[in-house]
Amino acid sequence: MSKAYLFTGYIPKYQKMYDFLTRVGYTLIFKDIVEYSEGKEKIVKGKCDAELVLQAMVDIRNYDKAIITTNDGDFACLVKYLTTQDKLLYVLSPSRHKCSVLLRKAAGKKIIYMDDMKKLLGRP
Numbered sequence: 001m002s003k004a005y006l007f008t009g010y011i012p013k014y015q016k017m018y019d020f021l022t023r024v025g026y027t028l029i030f031k032d033i034v035e036y037s038e039g040k041e042k043i044v045k046g047k048c049d050a051e052l053v054l055q056a057m058v059d060i061r062n063y064d065k066a067i068i069t070t071n072d073g074d075f076a077c078l079v080k081y082l083t084t085q086d087k088l089l090y091v092l093s094p095s096r097h098k099c100s101v102l103l104r105k106a107a108g109k110k111i112i113y114m115d116d117m118k119k120l121l122g123r124p
Contacts, residue, residue, distance in 0.1 A: 003063070005055055009033035009046015029055065049074045056082065065089035073100030080106045 006021060010030040018028055031046045049072065056066060056078055066082055068075060069092040082088035083106075091107040093099040094114045104111060 003027060003059075005029055005052070007031065007046075007048035007052045007055075009044065009048070011044065011046075053078050060085065060087060063087070067092055069094070071095055071099045071103065073102035076100070076102040076106035079103065079110075083108075083110070 004026050005028075006026045007029045009032065010018075011033060022028060029048070029051055031048045031051060033044050033046045035042065035044050037043065052068075052070075052075070056068075064087075066087055067090050068079060068082075068088070071093050075091075079088060079091055088107075088110055091103065091111045092114060093103070093111055096113040096115050099111070099113070
């Protein structure tokens, strides 16, 4: 059996999307958001790093391999540990250009870039 977690900040206006993701099988883990401004830009963050790491460790005996989707170097230690336990299948990075060097190094050949997949699928 496969289980997919999505760790995200809860933003009420996205409730329909959350309902859809739950219906199609995701387990949603919500974190309160923090909002602030950088110049004219409004930034919304739902810092979920610790929750993802904790869930991966709590469930480690219940899965064969994990796929971690992130660009964040904060997950390099988790990726290294899962690799030593033969529990990492892949790191799926949304962007080759925004992916942390620490994460790239930790994942080695187990990293896949979503922007490269677009090219393989013939998408612009």
